[in-house]
Amino acid sequence: MLRALLMGLGLVVGLVGVRPAQAADQADLKVSVIHATKKAGPVDPALARIQSTLEKTFGGYTSFRELAKHKIELPLKKTKQIKLPNDQTAGFTYEGSVKDQEKIRLSIPRSRVDVSLRVPPRKVFYQAGLPYDGGILILALYLR
Amino acid sequence: MSDEEMLSRAERYFDGAMSAAEARTFEAELDRSPELMAELTDLQSGRDLLRSFMDEQVQGADFNGFFAAVQAQLPQPTPVAAPAAPVGTGGRVRAWWARYWTPVLVSAAAAAAVALLVGRLSAPAAVDDDDPVIAGGAVQVDEVTNEGPKTVLISMPVEDDEESSTVIWLLDDEDTAAGHEPADGEDPI
Amino acid sequence: MELTDQELVARCQRGDHRAFRVLVDKYQRRAYGIAIGILRNPDDARDAAQEAFIKVFRNVDGFKGDSSFYTWLYRIVVNVCIDHIRKHRKARNVEYDDTFRRSDEAEVMPLSGNTRPMQPGVAHETKELNGVLQEALGRLSENHRTIILLREVEGLSYEEIAEVMECHLGTVMSRLHHARKNLQLALKPYLEGAGSGLAERAGQGVRKERS
Numbered sequence: 141m142l143r144a145l146l147m148g149l150g151l152v153v154g155l156v157g158v159r160p161a162q163a164a165d166q167a168d169l170k171v172s173v174i175h176a177t178k179k180a181g182p183v184d185p186a187l188a189r190i191q192s193t194l195e196k197t198f199g200g201y202t203s204f205r206e207l208a209k210h211k212i213e214l215p216l217k218k219t220k221q222i223k224l225p226n227d228q229t230a231g232f233t234y235e236g237s238v239k240d241q242e243k244i245r246l247s248i249p250r251s252r253v254d255v256s257l258r259v260p261p262r263k264v265f266y267q268a269g270l271p272y273d274g275g276i277l278i279l280a281l282y283l284r
Numbered sequence: 285m286s287d288e289e290m291l292s293r294a295e296r297y298f299d300g301a302m303s304a305a306e307a308r309t310f311e312a313e314l315d316r317s318p319e320l321m322a323e324l325t326d327l328q329s330g331r332d333l334l335r336s337f338m339d340e341q342v343q344g345a346d347f348n349g350f351f352a353a354v355q356a357q358l359p360q361p362t363p364v365a366a367p368a369a370p371v372g373t374g375g376r377v378r379a380w381w382a383r384y385w386t387p388v389l390v391s392a393a394a395a396a397a398v399a400l401l402v403g404r405l406s407a408p409a410a411v412d413d414d415d416p417v418i419a420g421g422a423v424q425v426d427e428v429t430n431e432g433p434k435t436v437l438i439s440m441p442v443e444d445d446e447e448s449s450t451v452i453w454l455l456d457d458e459d460t461a462a463g464h465e466p467a468d469g470e471d472p473i
Numbered sequence: 474m475e476l477t478d479q480e481l482v483a484r485c486q487r488g489d490h491r492a493f494r495v496l497v498d499k500y501q502r503r504a505y506g507i508a509i510g511i512l513r514n515p516d517d518a519r520d521a522a523q524e525a526f527i528k529v530f531r532n533v534d535g536f537k538g539d540s541s542f543y544t545w546l547y548r549i550v551v552n553v554c555i556d557h558i559r560k561h562r563k564a565r566n567v568e569y570d571d572t573f574r575r576s577d578e579a580e581v582m583p584l585s586g587n588t589r590p591m592q593p594g595v596a597h598e599t600k601e602l603n604g605v606l607q608e609a610l611g612r613l614s615e616n617h618r619t620i621i622l623l624r625e626v627e628g629l630s631y632e633e634i635a636e637v638m639e640c641h642l643g644t645v646m647s648r649l650h651h652a653r654k655n656l657q658l659a660l661k662p663y664l665e666g667a668g669s670g671l672a673e674r675a676g677q678g679v680r681k682e683r684s
Contacts, residue, residue: 165651168640197449213641240558240614241424248454252432255452258424260559265423269434269454284616284640295650299624301631330653331625337606338626342506345515351497354526355490 166215167234167242170282171222173208176201176268177275190264190280198268198278207277214244226272230279242283259283294323423450478542485533493533497526500543503627504550510622511554513611521557525550544636547627551619551637558615609659617652624649 174187174194181203183191194204210222214234221229228250235243241258246267259265268278296302297310314320423441430436437453476484476495484492504525509518528549536545610618616638623629623637634645 166644166647168644193449197451211641213643215643215647237614237616243426246452250432251434251454252430253434253436253454254427254429255425255436255438256427258426260423263423263449263559265450265452267452267454269437271456284638284644292650295653296646299631299649301646327653330656333606334621334625337603338506338510338622340603341509341515342502345502345505345509345519347501347505350501350519350523351494354497354523354530357523357527358490358530 165234165236166213167237167244168284169210169212169214169232169234169244170284171210171212171230171232172206172280172282173210173222173224174278174280175205175207175225175272175275176278177203177273179203179274181205193264194278197266201275203275204278219245219247224270224272224277226270226277228270230267244283246281290320291323294320294327298324298327425450425452479538482533482536482538482542485530486536493530496529496542500546501526503543504546506626507547507550507619507622508554510610510626511551511615511619512557513607517557517561521553522550525553528553540636541633544629544633547623547629547637548639554619555615605660609656612659613652613655616648617655620645620648621652621656 172187176194176198178201184205186206186209187194187204191204195202198204207225208222212220212222212232214220214232216234216236219231219233221231223229228248231245231247231249233245233247235245235256237243238258241260243256243258245254245256247254248267248270251270255267257265264280264282266278266280268276270277293310297307302310310320314324425438428436428438433456435453435455437455439451439453441449476492478496478499481492481496485496501522504522505518508521508525509515512518512521525546529546536542613621620634620638623634624631629637631642631645631649634649635642638645640648
């Protein structure tokens, strides 16, 4: 058995010696587009589980409604855009992983803003503040 | 075919992800290509190594008491105590107790069981695995490029507060200035 | 007659604790196997596996049967493990400890009872190999380590892995490819030179195999 293990290891070594590694990765991004206002309103069932977090994070805003949800495959280094309700677009580029973090770039072209981030997977973060219909848009972002 | 393509095809065959027709084509190529065969052999060796290693980790574990530890953390059904019969007055009183109190106590137990069940059904699920983990944490901002008129504000989560998160704010100038535009050159702080 | 997982889950949903016990007994090793692969610590893995079953019990009413029970269970195990890593990473202030932590650190994890006892020299080589593999797995990201365990050790299909990790099929395939490559890369520094003799013996093995 040990011989088989060592031979297996040798074959792995051989493989490593012959072939350079190339990045070939992608990530999945979930984007929830939320409309927040300072008016009272019912809790959107789609957001029930994060309602208290939204209220805490976006103090002053009392009503949150999910307008759209996107699930995007992000191949490495390829930008994908989503259309926002305010006719702007938001772009996302997956830039690869660094140990336990994923690198992602978020851009809002019309506002000429570009942010490069390192995100541990499965951690929600937000982009907020674009005005919309008496309130603001919040993008809840979740990278897998 | 590049090395990368060859490895990808070998992986798909190895993982059983090819259609029957694709697999037949691949198998015909195997006979002619020692490189493809080497790829497959390497994939198999890697898998065998990992399986052997992981099997050892599991076989060495002790599962005595595993279920008991799980069970200890589960809600237990509320036990229903039988009523104590009154002392000393004999069978007729005991029979009266049994006839009168037992149905009442059984009903109470049923109500308690229903309440427990309703509570369990209506309580928010302890986990929904489709949900993101809302905890805050170390989202690191590497670079911000802002060539537009908006102000970018990054609010970072509060340490040890699992509910706080990173927010990248895009704000119009009126959101940031307290109603006063500094004149050119004036220190706004 | 042995009940299927669906039947056992249905019984659990009706409050049958014995059915839950059967499910735990059936899947505890597999749950532990995934947990120890991700967490690389037996105590943490045991805790995570137990926590996963507690979550299964608490949420069994919400299980609709859209997926198989074991992919649902594995998803919970993976999520519990990743939560654990994140919470403990904060407390450590250093990069997550890659070394395999055991109470009896000096001993090699014993093999199953039906293998012949190894000669001391062979036992030493196996211990070294185990150390190399532990280190190599530790160098992978959580996502890559998870996906390679689910595929190579648990034998899940791409579709099942996509269910467990809640991602697209394309993402599974590319991540698996990337993970396999990274594992090979991680093994490389420990196999070239470094005086362990493993590379030399492996090379001889390769020449014999291919001659």
